[in-house]
Amino acid sequence: MSINNNSEFKPKIVAFCCNWCSYAGADLAGSSRLTYPADVKIIRVPCSCRVNPMFILRAFEKGADGVILCGCHPGDCHYTSGNFYARRRMTLLFSMLDYIGVENGRTRVEWVSAAEGVKFSATMNSFVEKIYSLGKNVRLEDLRCKN
Amino acid sequence: MQELITRAKELLADGTVARVLGWKAGDLEYNPQPAFFTNEKELEEFVYNGFCGANLSKYMIEASKLEGKTLICLKPCDSYSFQQLMKEHRIDREKAYIIGVGCKGKLDIDRIKANGLKGVTGVTGAELTDDCEELCVTTLYGDKKIPYADGMLERCSVCKGKEHMICDEQIGESKDTKTGERFAKVAAVEEMSSAEKFAFFQKELSKCIRCNACRNVCPACSCRKCVFDSTKFDSAQKANVDSFEEKMFHIIRAFHVAGRCTDCGECSRVCPQGIPLHLFNRKFIKDINELYGEYQAGADIEAKAPLTSYVFEDVEPSVVAERSKS
Amino acid sequence: MKKIAKEALPMLYKKIAEAKELIIPVKVCGQTNYKVWTEDAEVDLDTLKTVKSAKDAFFPQSETLYTVKKEDKKLHIEPEALKNQEFVVFGMKACDVQGVAVLDKVFLVDPVDSFYAARREHGIIVSMACHEPEETCFCKAFGLDAAAPAGDVVTWMVGDELYWNPVTKKGEDLTAMVAELLTDADEKAVEAEKESIKKIVEKLPYSNLSLEGWNGSVLDEKFNSPIWETLFKPCLACGTCTFVCPTCQCYDIKDYDTGHGVQRYRCWDSCMYSDFTMMAHGNNRNSQMQRFRQRFMHKLVYFPANNDGMYSCVGCGRCVEKCPSSLNIVKVIKAFEKKEEK
């Protein structure tokens, strides 16, 4: 996939991936050589329910332009119910971010199984594309990080 | 009020309670303070009127550690907070004797002053026995009568109802004060464009001085060590920087109390900068109601809290983008 | 004595702002605070008390001390520049001006706080008499005159005119700079205004607050009083009183990780906070009673003991207005008065 790269903008994108499904899905994308932009950096967490809203806000504070959380499909959580909690938490958090005027495309949750390398790659491509279209995150970054 | 004092004296005298948690008259008409009373003499200073807005339930955390029972006066809205604290094992029901006190709407001196009044030296018409239709305000610069509702806290105009969720007995009459829709302002903000929303909150939050009054008064914020004071989380904050830190504090605070906040309105009451902090909490309450079914924290001690439960069919987070008007 | 029509004030602001930073009460979302003036700012001189005092102008709530930047394994330290441009603080009341005098006692004595000293050097205070003092005011108790504040330029708002009286060299220079906008005036109107203010001050409920018994010599007696045990109870341990106070001067120094270095900054701290002066062993004041006592003992006993009897309360009454639990220094003073009566 090609991304319109005429601007200087290189987004910083944090992807939290659960160890059992999505991180493995990302591994599969890798071993299948399914590309996605290098702007995406993955942080491994045991489960999507490990992701504290604080982590997401912190990423934005420190200058991330997009944050995506990937976990097992609902019902397939390695820990049975972690992603159900994550789903409610993230829904509310994203709603709040939208409410205070953060563009809602900057946050996303996708369920990617260990077998879905193709989906992982496609998801990252579409997310990065969205972040490019939104441009730099100026509403949440801490100004002190700019100097 | 006299009835309350008489009853408190009785309960102290017969040993049912060891102390009374209520409000003590201030040195100005409008500044009574939360107080503990341990004897009849002290109770002479007991007061309960329109200016007793403070929610006493959080004081019960400390009172639960004391010997003997504490008589606690709870307004209808305070009783939700009390019950939520019970649910979270923060207070001991056995240590409390609850008198549910009537409520005809609580007053906000800043709102009274916003009626063009300066140098307020006296306010009458705010006793529980009054009909609470009109306030007579005496000031250094002349007297004025204003409708009671014009001096009321915002929260009282969207009152959850005058029913006590928990109490051992009730004293005093209540009067319905609800005139507005609780989520009207939240809905209005939701209608704004993304840039307008951002500007709105940016402007409001730029006033924040990080005094932590909102947090410290909040009955849901009862952590022994707040994450924003803790070195363990790498998230300690103190500075009032006019950038993201404020938002982070208020969003996380609202998130931490989501599903637990009873919408008692204390945060907005105490904010020295008049930031409508309830707009954060109510946003979560509105979302929870709309997405996961009506839920009122503190109303039912057995109910499963929305953030510690789930159903398979829950909406996906993508619903946010679908619903967003911006 | 000079004067300027109230309606011409925007021109005055603009004139000052062309040459210097102008800090003035500005209303944002219904609340008035000192802010840097901009063309679109809603200046509000009618509100007697800004929420926060003018303290920020000289001792901002947060300020960077220096920045460390990391390049490879090397660190570069960039000190924050000291204030080197003149600025004007417009509209400070007698209490706030006195608040600065209290801060001077802390920051201008050895070791001098260079950030504060630079701001004091470059700051010009245009004070303003309190046209309509309020019920929470008690500056009289500290010997202040709401009708005649200190400052570089003292002003009075009388009817539609702002009367302008330079009293220091800085004040004279500022006056010269804006001379074209000012006209000469006699002192009659101002004298009448002063009288009127004094009359109101006499009627204020707290004007006769007595500070008897509060001085540096009563340390043990006050410190050990059992009154504190009941007094502190409603205190929520928030920092509202300290942050709206014109004289509270405690601060914390912290580092902010910018990702490519560190910004070392200081920010106001509050003795009401549980982690105030936290040490490795824990806290040297580990109960809220102790923290509560500290604040008032400092204002009314320790500070005067070390500063020739000068209290570090100026009677502005902001804590009276803003305390979420309706606690305040007046109640503390009165509580001891009452106890001692008995």
Added chain:
Amino acid sequence: MQRIGVFVCHCGSNIAATVDVKKVVEMAMCEPGVVHAEDYPYMCSEAGQAKIQAAIKEKNLGGVVVCSCSPRMHENTFRKAAEKAGLNPYMVEIANIREHCSWIHKNMEEATEKAVILMKAAVAKVNLNTPLQAGESRVTKRALVIGGGIAGIQTALDIAEAGYPVDIVEKTPSIGGRMSQLDKTFPTLDCSACILTPKMVEANAHPNINIYTYSEVEKVSGFVGDFTVDIRKKARSVDMSKCTGCGVCQEKCPNKKTPNEFNRGLNNRSAIYTPFAQAIPNVPVIDREHCTKFLTGKCGICAKVCQAGAVDYEQQDEIITEKYGAIVVATGFNMINLDKYDEYAYSQSKDVITSLELERIMNAAGPTKGHLERLSDGKAPKEMVFIQCVGSRCADKRGKSYCSKICCMYTAKHAMLIRDKYPDVNVTVFYIDVRTPGKNFDEFYRRAVEEYGVNYIKGQVGKVIPQPDGKLLVQGSDLLSNKQILKEADMVVLAAAIEPEPGVRNIATMLTASIDTNDFLTEAHAKLRPVESPTAGIFLSGVCQGPKDIPETVSQAGAAAVKAIGLLAKDKLTTNPCTAKADELMCNGCSQCANVCPYGAISYETKLINDHGVREDRRVAVVNSALCQGCGACTVTCPSGAMDLQGFSNRQILAEVDAICR
């Protein structure tokens, strides 16, 4: 701050071709705490590990970052290597610069920049790592096999032979599974029942094997070595201890209108029934949904005729709770529903059948007693057409994307058997490809073509149109000669795709075993751990993992058994030390964490706490580290951050976030 060593692997050219490893080493040396950095062609090799160990000793390293392949590959390798050098294994972090970097990026500069950031994040994390000690948990020496087909039977037999007790849970009334429905098996053409029934009998008779038929797994809790499983033994309505298996009840049952599942509904059975003659156990079941007694309350003939008095209409479902150390899933497969393929007229004509139906028709115990005949009119067919890949290898969403693997071979078998027994019947097979990779498989297929004259046409069938005369008009194309083909057939056999047994999704959820988009259970590693689920203690046997034929199923069943035996042979397991831990000083005792814990690992105690000199009794959370699996749900629910997850602590994750956003 730790003294950190960074080790960058080239992985031959897998990493080094796209990531400038020297640059990563150089940048690593600039990170705070890093005292050593080097690169090596194969860090996972013995020599590579030796380098890490040498550096740990020489530079007194407190933390190690290996920039290499996915931690899912070699995290354990490097942890063990570090441990041998005296470093706590949990002081090792992996920066995944292969799967997440070099393999997906082509631009060297970009990939190097990303690798450096991933390295920095790992360094930032390891700086905050603390040594962790793995605990121990006991192993219940009993295995559960879910599914009683050939896969389950073989696994159970192998485990039982090794001396461990095994329970088989089978949801139908008899073990045997799909294989019991087959007539003959490829490529030897021996009789399926003849080779299966001895196994069934052996399993039934084995002292270590306990079979629960007509039973389902209802609830699973616990973890590797210590699972607790609730098994619902559905009411059979026949007392197994009394029944002699005489069969009189089935003969006398007046209600014989129930479609016979075993014969794929091609004929009917009685309401009280055993699925097939060799069923084990040979005890009938009353199908309560179809039994007159249960539907109307009248009848009761079976009870009257039963000499043994075994029929019990009052029997209730029974829940058996048992503990297991290992669980093997052997749930098998089903044929897909053909509703979406109505162009082949399956629902319109009785003479369009699936291959499995053909197996029953060909079987002597089947609906036609083994005579090949049209189900519509009982006439012997003259022209038969086989259509391959019905729903397999399907590009669109209608069918399955995968190859069902067994169809090519069984179709060759069917064709051969028909031509052998009925030489006058013409057999035509429409195929996309003929796939015969297996021992003696291609030879088998060639025999069908060459010796038996089966007509193979490369091409797909567009439509099957039932004709008024009862014949079937097959419209297809011959891709080799590029011709349209119209063929009249008497019978059409569809090689329908196979899919995992639908109930497997529910089972996977209970086991917290991951499952792919096709509902096949995911293996821990596609190549190296093909019979293990990523969930520890769960093993995969047979088609539940992916399509396979009988020999493959049996070998995988044996492999799964060996893995399970390996687990059961241990007395104790080391537990994952990355568990949650509550800070007693900060805990509010609010119970929110316990509300979200899926394992019930959090309890509360009232303890005397000394909080910087303030002593008081407080209700605080206590995590049972043996039960905690380390998901972290509690940590987010805890507002004060008192609850944290070791190995993935709040500060560690925030440090990674900071490093990435820098």
